[in-house]
Amino acid sequence: MKQILVFVLFAAILCWAMFMPTYKHIIVFRQAMLQKEVDYMLEVGANASHGYVDESAIEASRQRLRQHGFQTANLEYFVSSTSGVNATLPSSPVHRGHGIELMITYPYDGMFQIDRLIGITVPPEGARMGASGLKMSEYVP
Template sequence: MKQILVFVLFAAVLCWTMFAPTYKHILIFRQAMLQKEVDYMLEIGANGSYGYVDAMAIAASRQRLGQHGFQPDKLEYSVAATNGSTATSAAAPVLRGAGIELIISYPYDHLFHIDRLIGMTVPSDYARMAASGLKMSEYVP
């Protein structure tokens, strides 16, 4: 009985040491892609031609991230302006000097469940990774 217990514990630790780096790599990749997308969307949305991040830009972003393995329906976008105005309307773009803030979040999708084998606490099923950015608008009417 003791040998079976040792075997089970050894197998659990062996599985964790073999597969944990793979899951961490996926986590790092997803976080980097989210941050890259935030930076790209803010660069386009805050330039002198736009001054907003509208629903079309968000739909295009969902499609781009979907090509990299994200599930588009699980992505959540939050767009705000530092001056309190809406930053999602082409009819009322954010004027120069005010900032546009963008946050994209995505669930962890059980990436840490293998860590439970060795007793580590994992994020809840509702926890989300997020990337954010703030860029000053350059739009001048």
């Protein structure tokens, strides 16, 4: 009986060790893609001819991330400015010297279920990974 218990525990640990790098790699990839997208959107949105991140830029970002396996309905975008003005309006861009902040979040989608089975503490249900950035606007009226 002891041998069967040892075999089952050893098999569970072996399966976890074999599959852990696979799903951890997916988490790292998703996080990197979110950060790359934030950096790109801020680079374009804070340049001298824009000064904003509008809905069309967000929709284009959703489509780029969809090509990498993200579900567009689960992506959440938060855009703000350090001066308090709305940073999503092309009619009133953020002026030079003020920052544009952008955060994109995406759910973990149960990526830690294997860890939960072996007793490792996992993020709470509904937790989201995210990437954020701040870039000073270069827009001059």
